[in-house]
Amino acid sequence: MAPITRSSVHGRPTESESISRHESSYPAEENNGEDDQDMAEDYDEESAEEGATFPPLPLYCFRHSHTLCPPYNLDCQRSKMLISTAGLQSPYQYSAQDILRPLQDTADRVSRQAEEFAKQLDKFNINRETTDQSLWEDALVLLERFSTIAHARQQKTAVDDFDGQLDKIQLENDLWILARNLLACKSPETVNNAQIAQESRLGDLHRYSGNTELWASFLDSDAVAQEYECILSWLQDRAAETSEPIEDLLHTLTEKSERGDGVWSAGPIYTQAAIKQQKRTRVWSKPLDPSAPGLKRTHARPSDNKSLVAQLDPDSRTRESAVLQDQDEFHEQAVWQTCWEMLRRGRTAAEIQSWWAERKEVWRYEALRCCGPKASEMAESPWLRILNLATNQEWVDRCKALAHNTAIADRYQKAVYGILCGDGEASRQASEVIDDHLFALFNALLIERYQHYIQAYQKKLVEPSAVAYRPDSDAHDHIRQYVAKVQSAQANKIESHLPHKMIELAMVSRDFDAFFLSMGRAAAHVAHATGQGYEMMNPSTAESNEISQLNAQDHDSARMVVHLQLILQALGFLDSVYAENEYEMENNIVSYINFLQSIGRFQLIPLYASRLSDKRAQHVLGSILIKVKESKERDTIVKLMKKEDLNLPEIIMGVFSLANIDDLQKLRNKDLPTPPRITTPGGTAKFAVRRVKPQLMTGNVSEAVENAVRSVEWCRYVDAESWGGAAWCVSSLYKIFLFKGDFVALRQLLDRVSLSEISLAAVGMNLNFADGDPPIENGGDEDEDMDEDRVQPMSPSRKRRDPLADHPLTRSGTDRETLAFKSLIWRQLEQLATAIDTLDIFQEAADNLEANRSNPSLLRTYKRDLKKALDDVRTAIAPLLDNDFLSQPQDNSDEYQLRVIRNHYIPECILAYNSVLWFAGHFVSRAWLVECMELAQRVAEVPMLTNAFVEGKRMKELVRAFAVDSEALLQANEQSGPKAKKMKTEKGNSDIWKVSWKEQGPIDLEALD
Structure with a gap:
């Protein structure tokens, strides 16, 4: 799915057309054309060597309040198969590396992907005003690169990978594109251009302006319509890429229609044969008259004895209150479902015409394009059916009547009429998955706004002075209510629990505040329920829904959430929710930092910690850096923290305080313990x-002592201005060990943290x-x-x-x-x-x-x-x-x-x-x-x-x-x-x-x- 800003009147623009006219201030890369293609594939040797291994984290079930163990026995079925084929190879010949290689590959992939996302985020300069167009351009480039990383992963994922993984990766790739296109609709340049167009474009139209010109003027003048059209295009592309072929989808109905393979003549051929039989029997050369005596008795369907239609025009069944032969009924159902699928998948006018011409039912194409002008320049656009509404209001009224006609029983037929006229209630009758519901909703909203523009255009023709256009307000509240209703529906419960689906719904409804806040609270619930990273987050007292908690446990979803949140925060979308709920919002970043810690990617942590408030960054890094043991890795992390302009002395003080918080509290108490004697x-x-x-001073070193000593080893990285704090930390630890009489710990401190x-x-x-x-x-x-x-x-x-x-x-x-x-x-x-x-x-x-x-x-x-x-x-x-x-x-x-x-x-x-x-x-x-x-x-x-x-x-x-x-x-x-x-x-x-x-x-x- 190629990134787009909005569809042009000539169809969807290419990738090159989607790049902004302004020169981006995003750092240029060498061989940029190839880097985007190989972004997730090429890594330096050092990064490859640092790929950490880690076991799958346990999944906590909030419904039953227990932890599900990781699936370490994934290969059991394979082992059984090998045992059953004992003549080929014994399972005992497999080494430990062979058995663990899939887990190792997964760990390496996750580690490399985390590094690639961090690499691209690091290039994103957020120190600009939200009204700066270059900031928005760089954000769009960043989202495109995220999509490229996801696409590279998709290319490497086997088609027969375990259930849902490929679909999940595909959805992530598509969501980055959706986010990019929606932000393009909200950029200062787009909004400014729309405001200019509202003052001028309507005045440029005249009574001879064609539908294509009218449609382009409408989109240019309405930024909200651009957003709706963007979502519709995305939903159509998603359906085209992820749905099974129409022929396969209709296989059952096609078999019941008894057309056979390779028979392209369509229409109600079995009913036509019955009509011809009646004409031959009655020796009539003129059309069969439905009111002829005895016709209803002899001209009936054998399966239920209902009267068959006497003529074969498209609305004969409604007009005559009659039926078709069973085979023709199944064919008709297949036809209307095909029409729905074509509209749902965004088939262009040329594709639809070719399809029905091949099946000798071109009249159906005429219906799907609303019987308006053919407009050759819109042949490759899926919006011909909408722009033709400008000159065919009678067709709109007729479709609305048919969409609510109780005589029509086929839900796909009603849904097609609903799509054509913008009736959301009728079009939802064929909706099965959440995306179908969204398609019906945004199609209705887009047509509604277009009809509002048509009314303004018609008013302008009467009153030439009415050249300014004022669009209706957005319908975000209505969208959010609808999304919440669909998400909670029992029929969509399983789908709404899938990874990334909640992110999609937040994007299309622009309910970012509630979404990120819910995810932040869920992150705290998950951390304290699983015991992973709980020391970095206070337990949330607010309610957290089950879907948010499931997404918070999915590492890919958590990664998407944090990067999307950081981009939207930089663009000013989250100012209000940050002002009121900063701690919960930062939980999402902290959760991802904890994930990076779990896979050993400590070098990436300073980048994300720099996006936290100063106090929170010090607390989080204090909890994490205590676990870094290697001096080389510490040097690298310190260099990165300085690069991110983090307060290194305060962080080091936080490392020490968090590692020794209980002992420091006791040290402040004047009722100090009596130290033991060193002599006997x-x-x-x-x-x-x-x-x-x-x-x-000889003995085993406990983990608590190791952490305490390690916490003051970081004092070697303070500067002269902050030396007093470092001296206080080390002297306090000496006091703690002396009062406790822990001479083994004292020896460790003396050896590893000497003043010299x-x-x-x-x-x-x-x-x-x-x-x-x-x-x-x-x-x-x-x-x-x-x-x-x-x-x-x-x-x-x-x-x-x-x-x-x-x-x-x-x-x-x-x-x-x-x-x-x-x-x-x-x-x-x-x-x-x-x-x-x-x-x-x-x-x-x-x-x-x-x-x-x-x-x-x-x-x-x-x-x-x-x-x-x-x-x-x-x-x-x-x-x-x-x-x-x-x-x-x-x-x-x-x-x-x-x-x-x-x-x-x-x-x-x-x-x-x-x-x-x-x-x-x-x-x-x-x-x-x-x-x-x-x-x-x-x-x-x-x-x-x-x-x-x-x-x-x-x-x-x-x-x-x-x-x-x-x-x-x-x-x-x-x-x-x-x-x-x-x-x-x-x-x-x-x-x-x-x-x-x-x-x-x-x-x-x-x-x-």
Whole structure:
């Protein structure tokens, strides 16, 4: 079905004639003539590789409230057939790929089609006024390309494909053409031209103007008539393409008429034979007289003894109140049904004349063209029957009388008369499907408007000054009522439930507001009933009809709905319904976005999300992007989101908020849970120090944790202006994991979302160093590093900064210092997590060393690992000993949260670090026991550390730990011998700690409390 704007007086224009006279601003493509033909066939290699596979989605039955499983056993019948032919091939020889290939092909086709639609939509620039003709021209081009994609799919679909699929694709192709033609009738140029014609065209007519000129003037002056004519043409073309041949349709009646094959002489031949028999019997050379005595007794039909007609003019049965022979009755029924089918399929005048001339009944052609002038220029037009009404009003009146004549029993005959005169009630008698009803309706409306124009023309002939024409208002309300009635009729229930049929009815009735609103509500019902995409849509409280819900579940219908809605929205058709029901209207777009997500086409989602309101786009993308795992795919999506001018920082914030909404709500609650401890008590006496719990940060990662960590991985895509929000997200997640005591999650966050890597990717600076200086590499030699008795000092406390005058996260500026301050809490929480991680690693090394003390071959290796772990622990613990650590909150809520974390985890880490030093003093070098005393001094000197132990009520444990350290140090013996190394510290000789000790039994630790 070729796209058209409206039929010309010479018939339907060609595709080239349908293109607008204005140059389209739609982006030109190379080889445009070939691209439209191969649009759905040619794909780049990357797109082909990205074709995703997916199982059929379950279909939810709203009538019985249960879910129907996908038809995974479609090949069962084929398997049974193969088993029955065991001699040919065993079904077990088929591989899994052979069995799943049909599903794979379907998935690839759906994926490619979605990409093609998105590709064309992306070229459609909507940033223009609705009065801009170029916007309308581009919309028409877009609809034509959608039709081309559907046509390419139709060409690839096998004729013997499963039931209804080919018809469904055909209807989609035709609907895109219908949408294109209807929009052409509503374009600013068409409306403007019609308004100009209303002022001038009627005045150009005169009493000698022909019917063709009158018809063209009428169409030019009435944009609504153009719309009706467009719909009629579409319905006729649909019937011509999808209906079975007339000969096949009438096969049963033809057999009953007993004409035989190849007999082209038509007419009531059996009744004619009976009449001739009567004339021969009565020896009459003149026509048979119906009133002749005894004629009714002898000239009767054998089957029911009813009187036969005596003469064979077309209206003899009505005039004589008689009948034809049974065979002729069946032939007459076939003739009138043929006439109906010719009109219904839009046969041209030339085609109709050829048909009846071949059957020697040309008079029927004369009737179908309303007995007006032949008008050779309209021979290829289906509208000759309408334009001839202008000069044959008597024929109109006669057809109306015949259409309601009770003596005529054949419904097709009445329907033909109704079509010819524009009587909708009579023409509906032959209507069987919904399209037949629409044809009868719009035929009547078009003839009604034409007759109104004829009246204006006749008035102008009397009053030459009446040159302006004012068309009647449109009949959209009447059309909508009629469509609703037809759709709800029991006879049309099955057809109205077919995919795309609801879209067709919305188009012809222009009831777009109600249609899209109903589909939006149905999308929410389906999402919550099936559990697919429900997190992106609130449950609709409004009623949703069953037909809308069925269409919402059909992916092809959903695709058509969203693209048609986006085009009509751009053209201003949906302004009012968007103003009142924006959320429900956007449900249609969100539903399609969810479908793209289900087939793995994440790259297409930003395009459709950009058509949503800002808040809705952030919510939807936040729900979807959390599922994107591959960094390459994330890079592509971010690039596309920037291209669509989406608010990337807000979207990333939405990703984080939606993934952690429950935990964030708990975090705002001041009644925070008490975090678990990372240490466990050791033995008694010599081994009374606390130890880190075994495998503290080892275990399986739950899906919730994976989503939470993945949500902050998107922070690498923010810019410097939005860095504060990213820092808040990551620091909040650290707090969540610390309060929950989920150390496995903490390890994941530490490994995958480090401040160094994320800040480098986002702002191009490593913000792990607040002052902007990287750590200084140790310049000492290797031997000095391996000196067991040498103890390197901890990093001194950095100078405390003055508090910021404004909130760190809202402070303007993108310099390094400002960004570093915004990252302060993140950096310090990351340091805390790093300290816990290194303590866990050291404990694992210590356990391995202690377990293999008697194995010299492994002892050296484990001891080397222990030294490395010891160095890492000391480096990681150093920031925690700073008086400012976790002591610079950004707001009141932050202050409370940090105080809880500090008072719990600082004592835990200090006690665990003390056990590390204690263990190193026993298994590496006694010099580390001196470091225990230095740690005690540090805790006493730094107020933050002291307060943490006091407020955390851990001072008793601290005293016990240092008491054990003191005992261990006092019990240590002096190294002796020529190779003895002297204990050294940076603060001088450790002679102060050289005290003689004589063990007198276990120390009373309780007495030290």
